[in-house]
Every structure is written in structure tokens, then in C-alpha cells.
Amino acid sequence: xxxxxxxxxxxxxxxxxxxxxxxxxxxxxxxxxxxxxxxxxxxxxxxxxxxxxxxxxxxxxxxxxxxxxxxxxxxxxxxxxxxxxxxxxxxxxxxxxxxxxxxxxxxxxxxxxxxxxxxxxxxxxxxxxxxxxxxxxxxxxxxxxxxxxxxxxxxxxxxxxxxxxxxxxxxxxxx
Numbered sequence: 001x002x003x004x005x006x007x008x009x010x011x012x013x014x015x016x017x018x019x020x021x022x023x024x025x026x027x028x029x030x031x032x033x034x035x036x037x038x039x040x041x042x043x044x045x046x047x048x049x050x051x052x053x054x055x056x057x058x059x060x061x062x063x064x065x066x067x068x069x070x071x072x073x074x075x076x077x078x079x080x081x082x083x084x085x086x087x088x089x090x091x092x093x094x095x096x097x098x099x100x101x102x103x104x105x106x107x108x109x110x111x112x113x114x115x116x117x118x119x120x121x122x123x124x125x126x127x128x129x130x131x132x133x134x135x136x137x138x139x140x141x142x143x144x145x146x147x148x149x150x151x152x153x154x155x156x157x158x159x160x161x162x163x164x165x166x167x168x169x170x171x172x173x174x175x
Contacts (some may be wrong), residue, residue: 009033009169010042012111013076014066014161015154018055018098020049021062022154025073026162034169036143039166043073046154055094061099067105078106079165081157082115112167121157121164136160 015022025042033039047065049058070078083099084098106113119129126139133153140159141147 007076009166010073010075010077011039011162011165012070012073013077013158013160013165014078014080014102014106015157016057016095016099016102016160017154018062018094019049019051020101020152020154021066021098021102022156022158023059023069024064024155024162025075026159026160026166028166034170035099036163036167039144039163041067041144041146041159044151044155044159046152055097059097062098063101063105065092066102067108070105070109070111075111077114079111079114079116079161079163080106081121082117082172115162116161121160124164124167125160131154133157 010028011026013022013024013026023046024044026039027042029038033145047062047069049061080099080103083096091148101111103113122131122136123129125131125143126135128135130137133156137153137156140156140163143163144159146159
């Protein structure tokens, strides 16, 4: 797997979903990024599949789309939301299958994977583990000086995941 030129940090966030999956790719503007403004948004959006297709087809299409996107963007790490058990067992099962397909695309591209809980990300980005998706979106606008109000919240959730990891990097480096 080839990575970005001159070992530039490129972080890819994934907000898994069985019909819509958010994604975001951040690149460091400097060799040792420390602040949110030390990152620039390379790509951001959602992978959508036709809800009329079977669950099996949707999962396969999400896998292929993410695999190709990762190949193109060459991130150095992927960050994905940890799974959680929802109230509806069938919904949880479908989300788990979609998440598995997305994780397999990361693995096929030989990219390291980091998993974080939604509460960790919300706490770091918006100041509270119980922040709403809108709170996170507003915090991202301020932190990154980046405004894409028309984007689905799945995309901004993925951006929050990527930025969370970027802000944690200085603390993860070995001294």
C-alpha cells in the first residue's frame, strides 16, 4: 500500500451506516500537527446506496466504494466509530454487517485502524460526551474554520472522528 508523499499524516474518518456512510480525509499542514488549524480537509462526503437494493447488495456496494476511495486518497490511518448496541436488534445487526464491510475495505488497503466511541469524539470536539450531531457540526466549524452547512451530518461525524485522532496524535507519539 502506498501512502501519501513524504510521510504526511492523512487521517480518514468513517461514520458507518448501512445506507449512508460518512467519510472525511484530513491532511496535516505541517510535520507535527498540534492544533485543529494544522489540518486541512482533503475530501468529505457520504457514500450512499439505493435503499431499494437488497441489504446484501448495499453492503457490497459500500465496501467497493470505500475500498476505491481509500486507494485514491492513501490515508496513513483510518478512524471509525466503535459499534454500539441500539434498541432495535435488526437495525444493530444491519449496521454491524455494514461496519464489517467497511472495515474489510480498510484492511484490504492495509491501513491501520483506530476505533473510538462516539462519546470520546463528542467530548473532545464539542466539550460534552452527550453533545448532539448539530453541536459537533458547530464545533467543527469553529475548530477548522470550515463550513459546509449543506453536508449531511454523517459527513461531519466522519470529520469529527478524523480530527479527534489528529488532536490525539501528539499524545500518542512516543517520547
